[in-house]
Amino acid sequence: MTQPIVTIRDLSKSFAGVRALDRAQFELLPGEVHALMGENGAGKSTLMKVLAGVYRKDSGEVLLDGRPVDIESPRAAQALGIGIIHQELNLMNHLSAAQNIFIGREPRGRFGLFIDEEAMCGEAQRIFERMNLKLDPRTPVGELTVARQQMVEIAKALSFDSRVLIMDEPTAALNNEEVADLFRIIGRLRSRGVAIVYISHKMDELKRIADRVTVMRDGQYIATVPMATTPMDTLIAMMVGRQLAEAGHEMPDTSGNEVVLEARGICRGTMVRDASFVLRRGEILGFAGLMGAGRTELARAVFGADRIDAGEV
Ligand SMILES: Nc1ncnc2c1ncn2[C@@H]1O[C@H](COP(=O)(O)OP(=O)(O)OP(=O)(O)O)[C@@H](O)[C@H]1O
Ligand SMILES: [Mg+2]
Structure with a gap:
């Protein structure tokens, strides 16, 4: 050995x-x-x-x-x-x-x-x-x-x-x-x-x-x-x-909860193109992707930190 x-x-x-x-x-x-x-x-x-x-x-x-x-x-x-x-x-x-x-x-x-x-x-x-x-x-x-x-x-x-x-x-x-x-x-x-x-x-x-x-x-x-x-x-x-x-059972089912935030067709510069998501009450929503995928840019656009070129929040 x-x-x-x-x-x-x-x-x-x-x-x-x-x-x-x-x-x-x-x-x-x-x-x-x-x-x-x-x-x-x-x-x-x-x-x-x-x-x-x-x-x-x-x-x-x-x-x-x-x-x-x-x-x-x-x-x-x-x-x-x-x-x-x-x-x-x-x-x-x-x-x-x-x-x-x-x-x-x-x-x-x-x-x-x-x-x-x-x-x-x-x-x-x-x-x-x-x-x-x-x-x-x-x-x-x-x-x-x-x-x-x-x-x-x-x-x-x-x-x-x-x-x-x-x-x-x-x-x-x-x-x-x-x-x-x-x-x-x-x-x-x-x-x-x-x-x-x-x-x-x-x-x-x-x-x-x-x-x-x-x-x-x-x-x-x-x-x-x-x-x-x-x-x-x-x-x-x-x-x-x-x-x-077993671990999954600890997650509450949120699919019927009220929508508190929705993004539709968000475009921002070259990084964010037609991005949409729905966030319901009681949820934690993750943005996954590689470096440069546009996660931060999408978050900033939705938050109003950067101007949105198209789409609505
Ligand atoms: N310098 C430190 N002072 C006090 N507590 C510490 C210190 N370094 C680590 N700990 C504690 O020791 C435990 C182990 O931490 P450690 O950083 O080794 O975990 P880890 O497996 O590397 O986690 P991660 O994946 O988040 O990096 C944790 O409870 C952490 O809070
Ligand atoms: Mg560590």
Whole structure:
């Protein structure tokens, strides 16, 4: 059997009385994309932040290559080859991509007086090439799209020679095409033996990218199962701790309720074309779609924040 890169046993962590992790378990194999699933507050981010040295554990064990380790800081995690990409980007907009990657550890020229920009950009370029990413290392990060900023974060994690790469909801701000780019990079890293932890609420993405999935609930470990052969319903039932049909019964039937808001044929600029919906008393109505689908634009138009070109509310 392959030796896991990471093994987490009985890990507990509380924040001022809130038990975020309750004897959590986790195992990560080399070259796998391992999804971490669970409802909001299940403890996914906390577990990964312990692994990445952001939080100290209260109790339990973290093993790297089968040996117990104490990961006391993000720096210690980096030294061990564990990189994390947080959902919030942590880049300096006025600095270049290369400067962001090597901040605080820039290669120096003779006598260590000056930063060797040439060497730094060359090194950044090599990482980009490994990712098959076309990006000028001298570009200020503030001029990049969010997706490209994310790529710079990944490059930064790779610059530490990460064998373990944790991505906490990496696609929240990406459009379809950018997600495809990210997945290509993940595929390339996986084939080089990098183990990836992928946290997301997007089921379709997880199905596409993950080899195995660990489900958490209330800070506890529920199960680790293969992604391809586990039906979605089973995963959801594990996450919520009951069968879906049962969960469905808790939803009141609102189909006969009075209509409180209706939009008909709303058009606004190029983003919103002939959009209609009905909202009834007691309902929560969701607008679903990819980045750029026009959800925000529709909401703004209905609210009166932007002028409507056609249609009525
Ligand atoms: N820094 C903190 N201080 C206090 N409580 C925290 C802190 N971080 C997390 N928690 C609590 O710990 C629990 C687990 O949170 P965590 O962020 O790990 O969940 P999650 O699974 O990542 O959820 P989400 O899907 O919403 O990101 C929650 O009850 C949360 O409120
Ligand atoms: Mg989280």
